[in-house]
Amino acid sequence: MIFRLYNTMSKQIEPLSPADPGRVTFYTCGPTVYDDAHIGNFRSFLAADLLRRWIESPLCTLESADGVPHAGPRRVVHVMNITDVGHMTDDDQADGGGQDKMVAAAQRLLDAKKSGKLPADAGIDPHDPFAVAAFYRDRFLEDARALGLKVAEEARDDPSLMPRATDHIAGMARVIRRLLDDGAAYTAGSPGSRAVYFSVEHADRYGKLSGNTLDKIRGGAGGRVDDATQQEKRHPADFLLWKEDRTHTMRWPSPVDDWDEGYPGWHIECTAMALDRLVPGGLDAARDRHAQIDLHSGGEDNIFPHHECEIAQSCAFTGAPRFARHWFHPRFLMVDGKKMSKSKGTFHTPRDLIAKGIDPAAIRLELIKTHYRANADFSMQGLKDSAKRIEQWRYLARNLMLQAKEGFVEGEADQRLVILAIQDVLSKSNSSKNAITAISDDLKLSSLFAMVDTLANAVRGNPALIVSSVAHTIPTEPMDNSDALESFNSQEQLPSKTMAALHLIDNILGVIFRPLPKSQDTGIAVYLPGATPSDEVESLLTERHDARKSKDFARSDAIRDQLAAMGYAVKDVAGGKVEVAPKPN
Numbered sequence: 199m200i201f202r203l204y205n206t207m208s209k210q211i212e213p214l215s216p217a218d219p220g221r222v223t224f225y226t227c228g229p230t231v232y233d234d235a236h237i238g239n240f241r242s243f244l245a246a247d248l249l250r251r252w253i254e255s256p257l258c259t260l261e262s263a264d265g266v267p268h269a270g271p272r273r274v275v276h277v278m279n280i281t282d283v284g285h286m287t288d289d290d291q292a293d294g295g296g297q298d299k300m301v302a303a304a305q306r307l308l309d310a311k312k313s314g315k316l317p318a319d320a321g322i323d324p325h326d327p328f329a330v331a332a333f334y335r336d337r338f339l340e341d342a343r344a345l346g347l348k349v350a351e352e353a354r355d356d357p358s359l360m361p362r363a364t365d366h367i368a369g370m371a372r373v374i375r376r377l378l379d380d381g382a383a384y385t386a387g388s389p390g391s392r393a394v395y396f397s398v399e400h401a402d403r404y405g406k407l408s409g410n411t412l413d414k415i416r417g418g419a420g421g422r423v424d425d426a427t428q429q430e431k432r433h434p435a436d437f438l439l440w441k442e443d444r445t446h447t448m449r450w451p452s453p454v455d456d457w458d459e460g461y462p463g464w465h466i467e468c469t470a471m472a473l474d475r476l477v478p479g480g481l482d483a484a485r486d487r488h489a490q491i492d493l494h495s496g497g498e499d500n501i502f503p504h505h506e507c508e509i510a511q512s513c514a515f516t517g518a519p520r521f522a523r524h525w526f527h528p529r530f531l532m533v534d535g536k537k538m539s540k541s542k543g544t545f546h547t548p549r550d551l552i553a554k555g556i557d558p559a560a561i562r563l564e565l566i567k568t569h570y571r572a573n574a575d576f577s578m579q580g581l582k583d584s585a586k587r588i589e590q591w592r593y594l595a596r597n598l599m600l601q602a603k604e605g606f607v608e609g610e611a612d613q614r615l616v617i618l619a620i621q622d623v624l625s626k627s628n629s630s631k632n633a634i635t636a637i638s639d640d641l642k643l644s645s646l647f648a649m650v651d652t653l654a655n656a657v658r659g660n661p662a663l664i665v666s667s668v669a670h671t672i673p674t675e676p677m678d679n680s681d682a683l684e685s686f687n688s689q690e691q692l693p694s695k696t697m698a699a700l701h702l703i704d705n706i707l708g709v710i711f712r713p714l715p716k717s718q719d720t721g722i723a724v725y726l727p728g729a730t731p732s733d734e735v736e737s738l739l740t741e742r743h744d745a746r747k748s749k750d751f752a753r754s755d756a757i758r759d760q761l762a763a764m765g766y767a768v769k770d771v772a773g774g775k776v777e778v779a780p781k782p783n
């Protein structure tokens with residue numbers, strides 16, 4: 199079964215045909231780190247993660263560019279950037295007018311510090327935009343790893359897989375100089391506030407991805423961009439590559455000789471980072487070889503103008519007819535059937551949900567369970583159901599592990615029952631074949647879910663099977679795809695075989711076999727996942743302990759309130775211990 203995927207460019211479901219099916223290159227437009235990412239952002243990132251995991255799976259067969267089937271497993275080089283400069287508040291405009299988002303974030307942090315919402319020991323200077331970006335970047339990585347985003351995990355060993363725009367300014371400047379030399383870009387404005395614009399009339403396919411035409415954009419541009427900016431451009435849809443501005447908070451040497459310092463536009467960073475990181479040999483090789491990348495993803499809102507602009511400037515730079523062979527755009531997420539809204543309390547971040555004690559795996563499942571091209575509807579009830587479902591799947595895994603365990607004597611009768619139950623499920627339908635067929639058809643997961651549910655129900659519904667003291671825990675490390683495949687092919691015992699199959703499935707879903715979040719015991723308190731110990735908190739807790747000992751409850755309560763303002767919820771638990779949890783905002 200050849201894997202076919204909807205391509206936003208062709209508007210068709212078609213085989214994903216990479217240049218080298220053994221090494222697929224994949225670029226995802228990552229977060230702008232001026233705030234915590236919300237569940238809508240993560241729905242898109244997780245859909246890309248799911249796609250990447252599926253392409254890596256031994257169960258996925260690709261068709262090479264010359265039509266030859268290629269069986270997995272294979273390598274996916276997945277790069278996801280971190281935007282820490284050049285992103286304006288008015289991003290629906292190609293030339294990105296408005297205030298720099300990093301400047302807006304600095305102001306928000308300043309306000310948060312004043313109101314006590316931000317921990318006093320956050321150690322971040324809101325006046326330093328680089329520090330603001332680093333602060334939110336670290337939080338994003340924490341959230342992404344909790345939700346099982348593979349690229350964030352890999353970036354521990356190879357940070358270049360999650361490149362920061364500010365580390366690639368030189369590459370952007372090189373691309374911009376080339377575009378100027380080739381006549382695809384031009385300069386405008388007066389000294390001190392000059393700009394480099396990309397000329398869209400130079401890109402004959404501009405608008406193909408989003409279905410826009412230059413005439414439509416020309417007609418619709420009036421009033422969206424300020425007159426001065428609009429007048430210096432040759433075409434209303436021309437977009438900013440570089441702005442000379444020595445007063446900007448983040449600035450670098452300009453790509454044009456004799457210009458003052460300035461900053462890049464938003465779109466150019468992805469061209470520089472994708473080609474540098476995914477094409478062996480980097481930017482020069484990309485130009486020499488007219489390179490294309492295989493797969494590119496981003497949120498639905500990235501299609502226009504961001505991806506349209508990326509395509510125009512990338513193709514002008516490489517001389518290739520395409521920037522990416524395949525474009526992948528998951529739909530928006532709704533909450534309780536409506537757009538997420540802060541005022542209605544339906545604006546959630548994974549960070550808040552995890553702080554409420556929700557299993558990150560349940561958040562992940564809830565965000566991937568709906569087909570990526572349907573508008574998913576997130577609800578707290580759905581989240582609960584997902585958590586329950588994962589519990590059942592883990593119960594299945596525990597049983598399989600128990601039954602596969604060597605020397606498990608007392609379970610002989612149980613073992614037979616499990617085997618019968620699994621055989622029953624597998625023989626009643628071609629469930630595994632159906633699941634692979636469905637996921638190979640534009641990444642449909644429902645048959646895969648149904649198969650695991652049926653297995654889990656067969657085991658759960660069997661009263662003879664009660665997992666008690668023998669095996670409460672399941673592996674927290676997933677089995678590598680190749681090992682799982684080998685085990686699946688070589689094992690004769692049905693429980694071991696099914697366990698290997700479950701690993702193959704969960705390497706795609708990423709919800710069953712996961713490292714459990716750990717608590718930290720400092721001796722003074724037990725910090726639950728998400729709450730980080732610090733000297734200040736520790737000394738407050740010691741003071742609170744002493745206050746309680748001397749029955750000074752007013753003081754003890756005051757310290758509790760102070761900790762709450764710093765983002766820590768304190769609870770006294772059995773054995774005279776104190777438990778510290780992150781306090782939801």
Ligand SMILES: [Zn+2]
Pocket residue numbers: 226227228468496504508
């Ligand atoms: Zn991008």
